[in-house]
Amino acid sequence: METQVPTLAIVGHPNAGKSSVVATLTENDRIAIDKRAGTTTRSDQYPVEIDGKTVLRFIDTPGFQNPTDILEWFQRHPGGTDLARAFLEAHRHDHLYSHDCALLKPIAEGAGIILVVDGSKRIKEKDRTEMELLRLTGRPRMAIFNNLSANDKYLAAWQDALNKSFNSVRAFNAHRATYAERIALLNALKAIDQRWEPMLDETVRAFERDWQRRIEQSVTSLLELLREALTFKVVKIVKANELDSDRDREKIRQHLTENLQEGLRKLEQKTQAEIREHFKHHVWNVSPSSLLVKDLFSDEVERRLGLNRHQTVLASAAAGAATGGAIDLGVGGLSFGAGTLIGAGLGSVLGVLGTSQLAKLDIQRTLGVERFTLGPVSNPRFPFILLDRSILYCARAMNWAHGRQAADESAPNRVPDQTAKVQQGFTEALAGEDHKALAKFFAAARKGKDCAQEQRVREIIRSVLQDLSNDKIDSRAHL
Ligand SMILES: Nc1nc2c(ncn2[C@@H]2O[C@H](COP(=O)(O)OP(=O)(O)OP(=O)(O)O)[C@@H](O)[C@H]2O)c(=O)[nH]1
Ligand SMILES: [Mg+2]
Numbered sequence: 001m002e003t004q005v006p007t008l009a010i011v012g013h014p015n016a017g018k019s020s021v022v023a024t025l026t027e028n029d030r031i032a033i034d035k036r037a038g039t040t041t042r043s044d045q046y047p048v049e050i051d052g053k054t055v056l057r058f059i060d061t062p063g064f065q066n067p068t069d070i071l072e073w074f075q076r077h078p079g080g081t082d083l084a085r086a087f088l089e090a091h092r093h094d095h096l097y098s099h100d101c102a103l104l105k106p107i108a109e110g111a112g113i114i115l116v117v118d119g120s121k122r123i124k125e126k127d128r129t130e131m132e133l134l135r136l137t138g139r140p141r142m143a144i145f146n147n148l149s150a151n152d153k154y155l156a157a158w159q160d161a162l163n164k165s166f167n168s169v170r171a172f173n174a175h176r177a178t179y180a181e182r183i184a185l186l187n188a189l190k191a192i193d194q195r196w197e198p199m200l201d202e203t204v205r206a207f208e209r210d211w212q213r214r215i216e217q218s219v220t221s222l223l224e225l226l227r228e229a230l231t232f233k234v235v236k237i238v239k240a241n242e243l244d245s246d247r248d249r250e251k252i253r254q255h256l257t258e259n260l261q262e263g264l265r266k267l268e269q270k271t272q273a274e275i276r277e278h279f280k281h282h283v284w285n286v287s288p289s290s291l292l293v294k295d296l297f298s299d300e301v302e303r304r305l306g307l308n309r310h311q312t313v314l315a316s317a318a319a320g321a322a323t324g325g326a327i328d329l330g331v332g333g334l335s336f337g338a339g340t341l342i343g344a345g346l347g348s349v350l351g352v353l354g355t356s357q358l359a360k361l362d363i364q365r366t367l368g369v370e371r372f373t374l375g376p377v378s379n380p381r382f383p384f385i386l387l388d389r390s391i392l393y394c395a396r397a398m399n400w401a402h403g404r405q406a407a408d409e410s411a412p413n414r415v416p417d418q419t420a421k422v423q424q425g426f427t428e429a430l431a432g433e434d435h436k437a438l439a440k441f442f443a444a445a446r447k448g449k450d451c452a453q454e455q456r457v458r459e460i461i462r463s464v465l466q467d468l469s470n471d472k473i474d475s476r477a478h479l
Contacts, residue, residue: 004199005047005054005055005056005057005199006056006057006112006189006193006196006199006200006203007056007057007058007059007106007110007111007112008056008057008058008059008111008112008113008114008189009043009058009059009061009103009106009107009111009112009113009114010022010058010059010060010061010114010116011061011064011103011107011113011114011115011116011130011134012063012064012115012116012117012130013063013064013117013118013126013127013130014037014038014062014063014064015035015036015037015038015039015063016063016116016117016118016146017116017118017146017148017174017403018040018060018061018063018116019031019032019033019039019040019060019403020033020146020174020175020403020404020405021114021116021144021146021172021174021403022046022058022059022060022403023174023401023402023403023405024174024175024177024182024401024402024403024404025048025058025182025185026046026047026048026058026402027279027280027402028046028280028402029280029281029282029283029402029403029405030282030283031046031060031403033403033405037063038062038063040060040061040062040063041062041098041099041102042062042102043059043060043061043062043102043103043105043106044059044060045057045058045059046058046059046060048203050203050206050207050210051206055199055202055203055206056186056199056200056203057111058114059106059111061102061103061106062099062102062103063099063103064099064100064103064126064130065096065097065098065099065100066096066097066100067100067126067129067130067133068126068129069097069100070087070097070100070104070133071129071132071133071136073087073090074087074133074136075136082108082138083136083137083138084104084107084108084137084139085108087100087101087104087108088101088104088105088108104137107137107139110139111139112139112140112141112142112189112192112193112196113134113137113139113140113141113142114141114142114143114144115130115131115134115141115142115143115144115162115166116143116144116146117143117144117145117146117158117162118145118146118147118148119145119147119152119154119155119158119171120147120148120149120150120151120152120154120155121148121151121154122154123154123157123158123161127161128161131143131161131162131164131165131166132165134165134166135165135166140167140192140193140196141165141166141167141192142166142167142168142169142170142188142189142192143162143166143168143169143170144169144170144171144172144185145158145169145170145171145172145173146172146173146174147171147173167191167192168188168189168191168192170184170185170188172185173401174401174403174404175401175403175404176401176404176414177401177403178398178399178401178414178469179211179398179399179469180469180470182207183204183207183208186200186203186204186207187200187204211469214278214279215462215465215466215469216462217274217278218274218275218278218394218465219458219461219462219465221271221274221275221278222271222387222390222391222394222461223454223457223458223461224271225267225268225270225271225386225390226383226386226387226441226442226445227445228267229264229267229268229377229382229383229386230376230377230383230442230445230446231376231445231446231448232260232263232264232267232375232376232377233260233359233373233374233375233376234256234259234260234263234373234374234375235371235372235373235374236252236255236256236371236372237369237370237371237372238252238369238370238372239368239369239370240365240368240369240370241368243370249363249372252372253361253372253374256361256372256374257358257374259374260358260359260374260375260377261296261297261358264296264377264386265295265296268296268386268389268390271390272390272393275390275393275394275397276397278397279394279397279398280402281397281400281402283402283405285405286396286417287418289418289419289420290417290418290419291304291305291389291392291417291418291419291422292389292392292393292396292417294419296385296386296389297358300419301385301389302381302385304419304422304423304424304425305384305385305388305389305392305422305425306381306382306384306385306388306425306427306428307381307384307425307427307428307435308428311428311432311435312380312381312384314432314435314436315380315432315435315436315438315439316380316439318435318436318439318440319380319436319439319440319442319443320443357378357379358377358378358379358382359374359375359376359377359378359379360374360378361373361374362374376446377446378446380439380442383438383442383445384425384427384438385425387426387427387438387461388425388426388427388428391426391427391461391464391465391468392415392417392422392426394465394468395414395415395417395465395468395469396413396415396417398465398468398469399413399414399415399468399469400413415468426464430460430464434460437453437456437457437460438453438457438460440452440453441453441454441457
């Protein structure tokens with residue numbers, strides 16, 4: 001084992017949530033976690049790598065099997081010996097202590113210790129035994145509360161007992177911990193062994209750079225999605241003699257609308273897969289009540305995300321004025337200029353996406369064929385809705401702890417994605433100037449053109465994503 005790479009063994013009772021803590025700390029959702037005790041039977045190493053370099057190592061261990069025996073054995077042996085190593089040598093082949101030996105092995109090899117406890121349960125004799133035997137190993141050690149319920153009746157007693165034997169005692173919840181809390185834990189590890197300080201400082205900086213890089217990659221994915229979605233169109237060519245009536249044309253329109261929607265759904269899904277990859281998610285169980293699983297073209301999504309009507313009109317007017325074209329608010333196949341629209345009363349003009357037009361149908365007749373083209377999307381609200389939903393997806397990817405594989409209703413999402421809880425889209429909370437910049441970017445994207453606003457748009461989205469991952473969430477008015 002390279003000594004300069006800080007290595008921490010995660011220890012505790014069977015089922016204390018040790019593997020869940022390791023999964024969250026290493027962003028590895030493939031680690032076996034189960035409600036049954038005894039899931040982990042050997043010590044497994046989980047290196048944290050940044051740019052191909054191992055900067056930190058966590059070791060998942062089985063729960064203590066016979067803590068009382070270990071403590072008694074330690075107490076019978078003279079101080080100054082490396083007790084973990086001595087115990088291991090004496091019990092290496094004793095099947096009765098197989099889990100204990102697996103647990104003590106990394107400690108004997110020099111790993112620091114993170115003890116995981118459930119501070120919501122009453123403290124028992126066994127807990128005190130484990131604390132004492134870990135103290136006797138003489139290794140740098142931290143204790144963390146991974147509380148499985150909100151009960152805080154016993155917390156003071158735990159604090160008291162742990163403070164006596166551990167260099168640092170902190171809360172770290174495997175299901176709720178965010179990026180910021182992971183960084184805070186790494187910083188706290190510096191205090192338990194000063195030799196680690198330079199390496200951990202570097203690790204924290206590497207983590208921060210890596211996180212910024214992921215946010216940047218996500219912004220790129222989102223801009224790419226918007227560009228692709230806003231140029232996407234569907235075409236059907238039919239022989240004129242196969243078209244009897246307007247009913248046939250209406251059927252083609254419906255068919256093309258379905259294709260257009262399906263194509264846009266696919267583009268969204270492709271981007272979602274990229275975002276999961278940026279944030280290392282392989283397990284992705286979203287509850288059916290989440291707005292993220294509703295159809296992109298459903299009323300719920302349309303109602304809860306995107307700009308409001310007033311904002312849409314103002315933003316589109318600015319973008320329309322800039323490009324010198326009329327604004328198509330795409331309602332019932334009619335096209336309104338800004339003046340007409342405002343004069344007509346906003347309420348009656350902008351409907352939900354389901355009833356208003358997503359894109360215009362163009363029909364060209366030449367040489368005995370009719371060429372039907374639907375798209376690209378001209379509805380001015382749609383890109384705001386798509387962007388909002390993508391931001392919501394990023395928010396979940398950024399804030400969903402990798403150790404949270406099972407459903408856990410007790411831990412609300414950092415950024416609510418339950419349909420009933422989403423009161424407003426992210427773009428709606430932005431300033432009018434930002435709406436205009438976005439609208440101009442969308443207008444240029446529709447034409448497949450570069451946009452002078454692109455840098456600005458990047459900054460807007462980056463800043464929203466940074467806020468959502470920096471624990472500033474509670475200060476956002478709409479959440
Ligand atoms: N509600 C809640 N449940 C948790 C939390 N952390 C872990 N669990 C659950 O506790 C159970 C045990 O988690 P594991 O991570 O497998 O525990 P372990 O300590 O590794 O267990 P063994 O390997 O069997 O010793 C699983 O059902 C987890 O989903 C948490 O923070 N909150
Ligand atoms: Mg385990």
